[in-house]
Amino acid sequence: MILTTFCDYINEPTKFGCDFFCYFDKLIDILRMCLKKSMSNLKDKNKNNLVSEKMKLAQEAVGAHKDGAHKDLDDLLDVWSFDPQVVGSKNCENLIGSIEVPVGVAGPVESQLTMIDSSDQVFESEKTKFFLPLATTEGALVASINRGCKAIRLANNCSVQIRKIGMTRAPVFGFPSQGDAARFISWIKNPETQKKIKKVSEKTSDHLTYLGCSSWQVGRNVYLRFRFDSDQAMGMNMVTIAVNRLWQDLLNKQSGISLISISSNMCCDKKCSSINKLLGRGYETNLEVILSAEIIQDVLKTTTQQLFQTYYFKNVVGSNLAGSMSQNMHAANAVAAIFLATGQDMAHVVESSQADLIMQQEEEGGIYLALRMPNINVGVVGGGTQLPAFVQARNLMIDEVRGELTSEQLAAATALAVLAGEISGLAALSVNQLAAAHQKLARGKQDKTLRALPQK
Numbered sequence: 001m002i003l004t005t006f007c008d009y010i011n012e013p014t015k016f017g018c019d020f021f022c023y024f025d026k027l028i029d030i031l032r033m034c035l036k037k038s039m040s041n042l043k044d045k046n047k048n049n050l051v052s053e054k055m056k057l058a059q060e061a062v063g064a065h066k067d068g069a070h071k072d073l074d075d076l077l078d079v080w081s082f083d084p085q086v087v088g089s090k091n092c093e094n095l096i097g098s099i100e101v102p103v104g105v106a107g108p109v110e111s112q113l114t115m116i117d118s119s120d121q122v123f124e125s126e127k128t129k130f131f132l133p134l135a136t137t138e139g140a141l142v143a144s145i146n147r148g149c150k151a152i153r154l155a156n157n158c159s160v161q162i163r164k165i166g167m168t169r170a171p172v173f174g175f176p177s178q179g180d181a182a183r184f185i186s187w188i189k190n191p192e193t194q195k196k197i198k199k200v201s202e203k204t205s206d207h208l209t210y211l212g213c214s215s216w217q218v219g220r221n222v223y224l225r226f227r228f229d230s231d232q233a234m235g236m237n238m239v240t241i242a243v244n245r246l247w248q249d250l251l252n253k254q255s256g257i258s259l260i261s262i263s264s265n266m267c268c269d270k271k272c273s274s275i276n277k278l279l280g281r282g283y284e285t286n287l288e289v290i291l292s293a294e295i296i297q298d299v300l301k302t303t304t305q306q307l308f309q310t311y312y313f314k315n316v317v318g319s320n321l322a323g324s325m326s327q328n329m330h331a332a333n334a335v336a337a338i339f340l341a342t343g344q345d346m347a348h349v350v351e352s353s354q355a356d357l358i359m360q361q362e363e364e365g366g367i368y369l370a371l372r373m374p375n376i377n378v379g380v381v382g383g384g385t386q387l388p389a390f391v392q393a394r395n396l397m398i399d400e401v402r403g404e405l406t407s408e409q410l411a412a413a414t415a416l417a418v419l420a421g422e423i424s425g426l427a428a429l430s431v432n433q434l435a436a437a438h439q440k441l442a443r444g445k446q447d448k449t450l451r452a453l454p455q456k
Helices: 002-010 020-041 047-068 071-077 084-090 141-155 178-189 191-202 236-249 274-279 293-298 304-322 331-342 346-352 388-395 407-430 434-441
Strands: 103-116 122-124 128-135 159-169 172-174 209-218 221-229 258-261 282-291 356-361 367-376
Touching: 103 141, 103 407, 128 141, 128 331, 128 388, 128 407, 141 282, 141 293, 141 331, 141 407, 159 236, 159 407, 178 191, 178 209, 178 221, 191 209, 191 221, 191 236, 221 236, 274 367, 282 407, 293 304, 304 356, 304 367, 304 407, 331 346, 331 388, 331 407, 346 367, 367 407, 407 434
Parallel strands: 103 159
Antiparallel strands: 103 122, 103 128, 159 221, 159 282, 172 221, 172 258, 209 221, 282 367, 356 367
């Protein structure tokens, strides 16, 4: 039925008022129209059969469109490195295919790691070497980060602290009066209430640990910011489910309370915010490295003075003048490339790329650099992280003898990619080589060092 309906549109182009080749732009609308007409035949089927049938119908419609309209779509929509039945029922609705993004690799970059868990226990680690998979179509980005990795590697003094802050969810509640709101906050802070919150919330997952909550009163409304350790998952869904259970089993029993929203933007999720910059969320990373004058000259092709001056007038003065919440050159470039390659939630690039870089000139002629990223939201389980391509990308990041990559290591690698990108990018700006680099590397000239890739 779907294929017949779809072909009816193919045979009647006047319905669109456009020529044959504009059908691609109408593909989604057609699919939705066809699926809507077919739903009456699927009502009596169970959930699994319904998902399977919708997948089949969507694929039929896409196939018919490609056969009749645009042969080049074969290379665009037939790239399946995952099970469409699993993805269509878990990760993406109305699935029609996938999009390829080039992945380059930078590194290795080596650093001493210090892990600080959610209970403030400190775990020192031996030096860890990372390769950085970077999914991007921005020419010169991988090469630039690779140069920064080389500078860090030659310095041989980089250290990274990874502190687990925990994932947050912040509901907002309403009360009849501000007095009721104040009494509710007092009840929340009671140690006995905290024990109940911990007991109820942790029942929702064996991998969830309640860490505490903060409160704010605005008139007769109360904002609570709950914080959890979500183990190796990024944890957004886990904490949302936990807070919803708290509402159902505990909080809604309070006199006069009403739930306005399970999320109030005090979390603060997928937005730049002062609260996340100050209190952190997910993982907070702090990095430091000292680059000698020789490395700055030989690898970065600039001088200590030029590099520092560019940093100061761009990252410090320029950022303040613009009212930016961060002081960095292009942290989001590295964060987005790592996130896309490893299966992270791409919308979290917004807050995860909040980064402040500082530089201080050393008496010996080098430069001390420190980078703080307070809000890196990453995980290695859950969501789309288990799709094959993302697993492969994470597997190449560390030596096999070290086992599978942890979320703490992924946060560290993300921050290292940002630091490498900042070092190399600012160096290029300091000698006015940014435009030249893009002209050389992003204008379609063949890379003679690129190994032959297998063809489909």
